[in-house]
Amino acid sequence: DAMVIQNPRYQVTQFGKPVTLSCSQTLNHNVMYWYQQKSSQAPKLLFHYYDKDFNNEADTPDNFQSRRPNTSFCFLDIRSPGLGDAAMYLCATSREEQGGGTDTQYFGPGTRLTVL
Amino acid sequence: AQSVSQHNHHVILSEAASLELGCNYSYGGTVNLFWYVQYPGQHLQLLLKYFSGDPLVKGIKGFEAEFIKSKFSFNLRKPSVQWSDTAEYFCAGYNTDKLIFGTGTRLQVFP
Numbered sequence: 001d002a003m004v005i006q007n008p009r010y011q012v013t014q015f016g017k018p019v020t021l022s023c024s025q026t027l028n029h030n031v032m033y034w035y036q037q038k039s040s041q042a043p044k045l046l047f048h049y050y051d052k053d054f055n056n057e058a059d060t061p062d063n064f065q066s067r068r069p070n071t072s073f074c075f076l077d078i079r080s081p082g083l084g085d086a087a088m089y090l091c092a093t094s095r096e097e098q099g100g101g102t103d104t105q106y107f108g109p110g111t112r113l114t115v116l
Numbered sequence: 117a118q119s120v121s122q123h124n125h126h127v128i129l130s131e132a133a134s135l136e137l138g139c140n141y142s143y144g145g146t147v148n149l150f151w152y153v154q155y156p157g158q159h160l161q162l163l164l165k166y167f168s169g170d171p172l173v174k175g176i177k178g179f180e181a182e183f184i185k186s187k188f189s190f191n192l193r194k195p196s197v198q199w200s201d202t203a204e205y206f207c208a209g210y211n212t213d214k215l216i217f218g219t220g221t222r223l224q225v226f227p
Contacts, residue, residue: 042220043206045215050213090159092160096213104150104162105215106162107160
């Protein structure tokens with residue numbers, strides 16, 4: 001089945017120790033998103049890739065970076081995790097036409113990050 | 117500010133009760149609206165979506181939603197809930213290229 005896969009499902013890191021979360025998709029979608037979701041809150045968009053074009057949200061901290069080496073994979077790098085970065089990180093994909101922003105987003109299961 | 121708001125943060129029902137979860141959006145222009153469900157320990161799944169056409173949208177698992185433009189609303193309904201509907205429900209809408217989520221409604225259904 002076509003899907004969005006996130007690894008690992010659970011990640012524990014130490015305060016200040018860099019961590020990388022990965023997302024892969026078999027849907028061949030051209031747009032990939034990273035969201036942060038804290039307990040009992042709505043998912044918050046961090047950034048997204050439209051093809052190879054990176055789009056950062058204005059309020060995403062510099063501590064968060066992303067890479068998309070190819071269509072199928074996207075990575076979230078947290079350079080120096082703080083206690084406040086503990087959250088569920090969701091990856092999503094969609095198929096967008098030029099100037100899109102309208103199609104359904106398909107979500108992965110998420111990676112729960114714990115910062116000690 | 118452009119936003120999507122959900123009125124009910126926590127809803128508790130007995131099985132077979134009817135459900136209506138409120139959702140309002142605060143922006144104009146082209147409106148594309150979604151309801152997502154997140155079952156315990158699982159990922160966000162699409163329940164239904166509205167882009168255009170018939171304002172009454174049917175989704176999976178017996179859910180439906182009605183888009184009422186005059187009220188800026190997109191409420192989710194189900195005539196008879198089941199224990200398995202226990203989950204978190206998120207309303208979301210696109211404004212330009214960004215999907216905006218409501219804060220979610222936690223539904224608990226007791227047998």
